[in-house]
Amino acid sequence: MKLLAAMSGGVDSAVAAARAVDAGHDVTGVHLALSPSPAAARQGARGCCTLEDARDARRAADVLGIPFYVWDMHERFGADVVDDFVAEYAAGRTPNPCLRCNEKIKFAAVLDRAVALGFDAVVTGHHARLSGGVLRRSVDPAKDQSYVLAVLSAAQLSRAVFPLGDSTKDDVRREAASRGLAVAAKPDSHDVCFIADGDTRGFLARRLGEAPGDIVDAESGEVLGRHEGTFGFTIGQRRGLRLSRPAAGGQPRYVLSISPVSNTVTVGRAGLLDVHTVHAGVPLWPSGRPALPFRGTAQLRAHGALSPATARLEAGSLVVELAEPQRGIAAGQAVVLYDDDRVIGSATVRSTRSVVPA
Numbered sequence: 001m002k003l004l005a006a007m008s009g010g011v012d013s014a015v016a017a018a019r020a021v022d023a024g025h026d027v028t029g030v031h032l033a034l035s036p037s038p039a040a041a042r043q044g045a046r047g048c049c050t051l052e053d054a055r056d057a058r059r060a061a062d063v064l065g066i067p068f069y070v071w072d073m074h075e076r077f078g079a080d081v082v083d084d085f086v087a088e089y090a091a092g093r094t095p096n097p098c099l100r101c102n103e104k105i106k107f108a109a110v111l112d113r114a115v116a117l118g119f120d121a122v123v124t125g126h127h128a129r130l131s132g133g134v135l136r137r138s139v140d141p142a143k144d145q146s147y148v149l150a151v152l153s154a155a156q157l158s159r160a161v162f163p164l165g166d167s168t169k170d171d172v173r174r175e176a177a178s179r180g181l182a183v184a185a186k187p188d189s190h191d192v193c194f195i196a197d198g199d200t201r202g203f204l205a206r207r208l209g210e211a212p213g214d215i216v217d218a219e220s221g222e223v224l225g226r227h228e229g230t231f232g233f234t235i236g237q238r239r240g241l242r243l244s245r246p247a248a249g250g251q252p253r254y255v256l257s258i259s260p261v262s263n264t265v266t267v268g269r270a271g272l273l274d275v276h277t278v279h280a281g282v283p284l285w286p287s288g289r290p291a292l293p294f295r296g297t298a299q300l301r302a303h304g305a306l307s308p309a310t311a312r313l314e315a316g317s318l319v320v321e322l323a324e325p326q327r328g329i330a331a332g333q334a335v336v337l338y339d340d341d342r343v344i345g346s347a348t349v350r351s352t353r354s355v356v357p358a
Helices: 011-022 051-064 074-090 097-116 169-178 200-208
Strands: 002-006 026-033 068-072 121-123 128-131 134-137 213-217 223-227 254-259 264-268 274-280 294-299 306-314 317-327 334-339 342-353
Touching: 002 011, 002 097, 011 026, 011 051, 011 121, 011 169, 026 051, 026 097, 051 068, 074 097, 074 200, 097 121, 294 342, 306 334, 317 334, 317 342
Parallel strands: 002 026, 002 121, 026 068, 213 264
Antiparallel strands: 128 134, 134 342, 213 223, 254 264, 274 317, 274 342, 294 306, 294 334, 306 317, 334 342
């Protein structure tokens, strides 16, 4: 096959491209320039799409002996990922930009261009498996990325290649070193890739401006403090609240809800974070709609715990009942359903419901 290898400048994408070459495919490497003004160097394990990353990707392509190009996609990335990220926080939701990037950039914009240029599929370094068109977890649970790929349609998965799903991250690094790839020991990127300094609150404040409001106790209604903008908070957050005193008995308080309309952040004790029911949007079934109600497991964060769950549809939208309550689930995140290691479906969380403890 004629394959386009998306090369980020990291070890995973370099080894994925190498394995595609070894498999006898006609491989071309491409690095996505996603920033309008890439910095000259990364900040440790933070940031991506820097000049350093582009150079590392080119060096890897040279070692593999494959053609290499840089595609400037910063405008599309800015509109579909960065602007969406800001808008979601402004609306009181907590987005996952990796999900949006996979959906809108790597397997929409890039795949569309690749097909138009005559490529059969796109190769990436994601840790996940594809078997008969079915998306499955990686054999390395610590690095599994099936959650952030669950937004892909069956058509997109049919043109995706994930060569690393049967390997652990340690295996990948050892292979990179044996191949002479300089990125073998390069740190993985963490946090939000387009916020290199890790200061999400500062990034959002520069985009949205400060909007002071009250921090209110969920049970008493008492105003406990002030904030500079609801966008600076996420459900389940404990640090940075700057409250005058703890809850009764010295218990810490956590963010329970965020309301941009009233400009209020509501806080309370940990038990109030437990979520039993998730109301989500219209689901995507990448391998076809299962028999409903579906009984399997649900994951609600990229590295979150699994919970036995039952899923059904109400007016076309997904409702998931969790057998084991999950703590701190926020609107804007994704709920992904699994049957063992197989991705069944996904949807965006709209709201949650809890059984309030006494």
